[in-house]
Amino acid sequence: MKLKFLGTGTSQGVPVIGCTCEVCTSENPKDSRLRSSVMVTTEEHRKILIDCGPDFRQQMLANHENTVDLTLLTHEHNDHVIGLDDMRPLIFKSGENMPLYCSMRVGNEVKKRFPYAFADVRYPGAPAFDLHNIDNRPFAVLDTEITPVEVVHYQITALGYKFKQLAYITDAGFISDSEKEKLKNLDVLIVNCIRKFDPHPAHFILPDVIALFEELKPEKMFLTHISHHLGLHDVEDKLLPQGMHLAYDGLEINF
Template sequence: MLLKFLGTGTSQGIPVIGSHHPVCLSKDQKDKRLRTSALITSDKGKKILIDCGPDFRQQMLNNHEEQIDAVLITHEHNDHIIGMDDLRPLIFKNNASMPVYCNARVAKEVRNRFPYAFAEHKYPGAPSFDLVEVNGRFTLFDDLEIQPIDIIHSEIHILGFKMKNLAYITDASHIDDTEKQKLKNLDFFIINCLRKTEPHHSHFILPQVLELVKELKPKKTFLIHISHHLGFHNEVEQELPENVHLAYDGLEIEF
């Protein structure tokens, strides 16, 4: 299986509009980060999208991708769901509603933000979503088991996703001990890291992530949901432990 990072930036992306921060002015492509999202290609060639933010259309075009078979949503914040209307051409191509896996609270928010997708009498061209509420392990395409991970993001519970020996977690500020047991000794641990210093109420920062890596002992860790305050990609990469890396837009990992 293959995971491609479609976006690795925080909710404003990098560069931030109007910012003159040195990282926002960087010419290095690895310092240019669209909103966080990932695309998984299964052994059968099925395409699974994790989160669908405002950059979704651009991400698909940039990566020459033209198929999505299912969507996993971590939570309802706009930088993770507001691009769902741009699934329309893929829904029309599939000639079927798009399966969207999320918790009950997120399903309600999707209905609220895209009411035209659930109208009794839809106008031509409206998207169609098949919302599947996640209440435990589930299987996609007959053979791919997904284990949801309960994550704390400030004051709300959101979903992380584990498949095979890879876990994808974004927007975390706390992980309970029970859920940590599901994350030990992974091959790949993908986790949010907003910045180096100054604690944040709803996101891990670098010292917290490094402590978590020591505790969970994954073989490799990739950082996502990065703000410009973390620093230049190439400089931070040199400062990290050998098994911890900054993800960047377009990076692919095989698992």
């Protein structure tokens, strides 16, 4: 299987509009971060998208991705769902509704933000989705077993997803001991890290993820959902413990 980072940035993206810091003005493409999303390619070459934010169209074109077979949503914040309308060309081409897998709470929010996609009589140009409610239990789809991982993101829960010995966690500020059991001794753990030192009410910061790395002992850890406050990629990546890396847009991981 393969995972490709379509975006590794926070809700504002990097560069941030109007910011002139060294990260936002960097000419290194690894310092330009679209909103967080990944594409997983299964053993049968099916495409599973995790989250569909405002940069979805740009991400698909830049990565020469032409299909999405189903979409997993981690939670309902706009930087993770508001690009769903841009799935229309894929839906029109396939002639089938796009399957969305998410918690019932997230599904209800999707219905509120895209009511025209669920109308009894839909406008001909509207997208169409099939909602599949999932909870914190493993499920199989497209011949692939997926294990949800429940995390806390400020005052809501969000879902990470585990495929084989790889787990993708974004927008987490706390993970319970019971959920950490799913994440021990992985080949690859991907986790959000918004900045270096200033505590954040909803996201892990660098000391948090270093502590997770030492506790959970994955073979490799990649950081995502990174803001311009974390620093330049080529500088900060070298300072991380061995086995930890900053992810960047376009990075591919085979697992």
